Amino acid sequence: MRVSVLASGSTGNTSLIETKQHKILMDAGLSGKKTKQLLKDIGVDIHDIDMVFLSHDHSDHSKGLGVLMRRYPKLAAFANDGTWKYLNESQKIGKLPVDQINVIESGQTKTFGDLDITAFATSHDAAKPQYYVFTSGGKRIAFLTDTGYVSQRVKAVIADCDAYLMEFNYDDLMLRNGPYSWPLKQRILSDVGHLSNLDAGQALLDVVTSRTKHIFLAHLSQHNNTAKLAYDAAKEIMINGDANLPSDVKIVMTNASAPTSLIQI
Template sequence: MALQFSVLASGSTGNAIYVESEQYRLLVDCGLSGKKMEGLFSKINRSPKDLDAILVTHEHSDHVKGLGVFSRRHRLPIYANEKTWAAMSGSIGEIPTDQKFVFDCGSTKMFGDIDVESFGVSHDAAEPMFFVFRQAQKSLTLLTDVGYVSDKIKGTIQQSDAYIIEANHDISMLMAGRYPWNVKRRILGDSGHISNEDAGTALVDVLDDRTKKIYLAHLSKDNNMKELARMTVQQRLEQEGLRIGEALRLYDTDPEMPTKLEVV
């Protein structure tokens, strides 16, 4: 069976990504309650009981809110780097020792037949990291919660078959919105979140002919709209001659509705 995935939920209210192969089933982050997670899994005809492990990107509540309860309920091992373990220890409750594992930033681990490469990003967390999943010559990149996409990150994520990438905000909406200036400054800063335009520019630098699917993720509910994010990214890609259509598709994600389970 090929590598498959679903963006179960994505946004400021909670994030969770599901990745599976024939041998292994992974959850990345668990930023929603156990009850909501159960409902999301049922919508893609999967069960948390079938999971093998949980990977954690960073300790912010929209990524770990349900992690402790969910992992204890289903006896799931959790993989995170040491700084993230320390930063989230007060918010996820006691995790049994035999469920706690270290996954160093900048390293690669094998989970069954899936190679998972972790890489560091610029974000205001202890040691945030995201992942490239590789299996049978196919690759999926997950990159959200990043202030800017560095050349080092671009080198790691280039030429993936599919991308789940942040398109957090429209800059004009953010600047005109109700957020206080210190919050706007955080979002716009190098340790904040990338905009629709930033996402398009980063994609221009990493896509090639093998890329078939792009999912725009972690949209702000106050400072963005799906249609606007899609339009901005599409325009940026098409400026460089990259056409959205049959060969390259652009997808929305949602804070409450999972995407269809898709082959990478």
């Protein structure tokens, strides 16, 4: 299994998961044109994408999905029933082709050839948010952003993965002293908001094991965080702390507008 985080941040989120049989997008928060270009940058033809898995309806995760579905009719799109209902009723990403809509609910695992996908519910102020663990060839990667906290139930699902893409959204002091209105700060800090650098690191501390080789730091706020603060927090907690990690574990920074390399998981 290979993974590239094409873009991650407040302006849009999309990642590629590649197995021998599939090329999958995790979220579609960029324009179709931008998604096509970023895939090309890592040597992948957008026509080879066969599935998209959507986490929730917020535009930085979903705004490109309608265009992709309409432009590429062989593309199968997956989300839970609550997310599809909201997107269809709101028409926020346009009219969706019914025959490309597929449902995966939290708690379900679906198998597609050499790939298993397990969905799990998260805590965020969207219609019905959920994220996924992708398993192929004995390797597992968990994607988790846009959640106000990480429950014990979620930790049980994502424990012992080879790789994690985890939200490191904000530095607490930057957020509290920053330009956002107090209601917006309260929303981000709430149980249906986002994870701070400290929250994310502490959650990872409970789930990583000696098999974990890659940790992607994702969804950094452009106003309330910096790459250095996120990296230093992760390193302090995960590397210098008590995490049961191998000595060659890699902390990978993601970018809001440029892809990571295709990384073998």
